[in-house]
Amino acid sequence: MLPATDVILRLAAAAVLGSLIGIERERLSWAAGLRTHMLVCVGSSLIMLVSAYGFSGILQSDKVVLDPSRMAAQVVSGIGFLGAGSILLRGEIIRGLTTAASLWTVAAIGLAVGGGMYVAAVAGTSIVLLILAGMKPLERRYFADKHKRGITFLVQADTFNIGHLHQLMGASAARASKFVVRREADGGVFDEVSIVLSHTSEKEFHRIVQGFLKLDGVKSFDYTDL
Structure with missing residues (x-):
C-alpha cells in the first residue's frame, strides 16, 4: 500500500492539472468548467489508486489474482456520460464536442497521476492546453x-x-x-x-x-x- 503522503500528493496533483484545463473551459463559460474538470481528474486518479493498490491486503494468498487495470478501464468508457451531457444541439449546430473531449482527456490525466506517471500527466496537460488555447487563433485564421x-x-x-x-x-x-x-x-x-x-x-x-x-x-x- 502507498504511504498516505504519496496518496495525498497524487490526488492534489490531479486537482491542479485538472484545474488548468478547467480554467480554459471556464473562460469560455462552458457548463463543464473548472470544478467539473477538477472533479473528473481527482475522481479518476482516486479510482486508479484504488484499482492498483486498494486490494493489496488480499493478494497475500496465491489463489487470488487481480488485474489492476480493471477499474481504470471502466473510467475510459464510463466518462462518456459526462461528455454526452456537455454536448448541446442549438438549432442545426452542435456545440460542446471539444469540452466533451477535454473531459475524457482529463480522466486519462487523472489515471496517469494515480498510476504515478507524473511526466506523462504533466506533458498531457501541457499538450491539451496548447490544443485548447494555442490552436484556436490559428484555427480561426486559417479555417475561417x-x-x-x-x-x-x-x-x-x-x-x-x-x-x-x-x-x-x-x-x-x-x-x-x-x-x-x-x-x-x-x-x-x-x-x-x-x-x-x-x-x-x-x-x-x-x-x-x-x-x-x-x-x-x-x-x-x-x-x-x-
Missing part, C-alpha cells in the same frame, strides 16, 4: 472560410424577400445555406429574417453585414459565428 455565420434581423413586414437578398448580396447570395422569413408570433408588423452563410471569409461577411445595416425599416439586427 469554412465557418458558418448567421444574420438575424427584424424588418417591416412584406418588405424583404429572396429577390432583395440577391440584390443586396449579389454573387455572395449563393453562399446563403439558409434563408427564412417569419412573421412575428403575435402577428405584428415585422418579419424575422434568418440567414446562414457558409464558406464566407470574415472580411466578406462584415461587408455583407454593413449592407444589411443600411436597410430601411430594420428594427433590430444581430449576427454571430456559428
Whole structure:
C-alpha cells in the first residue's frame, strides 16, 4: 500500500492539472468548467489508486489474482456520460464536442497521476492546453472560410424577400445555406429574417453585414459565428 503522503500528493496533483484545463473551459463559460474538470481528474486518479493498490491486503494468498487495470478501464468508457451531457444541439449546430473531449482527456490525466506517471500527466496537460488555447487563433485564421455565420434581423413586414437578398448580396447570395422569413408570433408588423452563410471569409461577411445595416425599416439586427 502507498504511504498516505504519496496518496495525498497524487490526488492534489490531479486537482491542479485538472484545474488548468478547467480554467480554459471556464473562460469560455462552458457548463463543464473548472470544478467539473477538477472533479473528473481527482475522481479518476482516486479510482486508479484504488484499482492498483486498494486490494493489496488480499493478494497475500496465491489463489487470488487481480488485474489492476480493471477499474481504470471502466473510467475510459464510463466518462462518456459526462461528455454526452456537455454536448448541446442549438438549432442545426452542435456545440460542446471539444469540452466533451477535454473531459475524457482529463480522466486519462487523472489515471496517469494515480498510476504515478507524473511526466506523462504533466506533458498531457501541457499538450491539451496548447490544443485548447494555442490552436484556436490559428484555427480561426486559417479555417475561417469554412465557418458558418448567421444574420438575424427584424424588418417591416412584406418588405424583404429572396429577390432583395440577391440584390443586396449579389454573387455572395449563393453562399446563403439558409434563408427564412417569419412573421412575428403575435402577428405584428415585422418579419424575422434568418440567414446562414457558409464558406464566407470574415472580411466578406462584415461587408455583407454593413449592407444589411443600411436597410430601411430594420428594427433590430444581430449576427454571430456559428
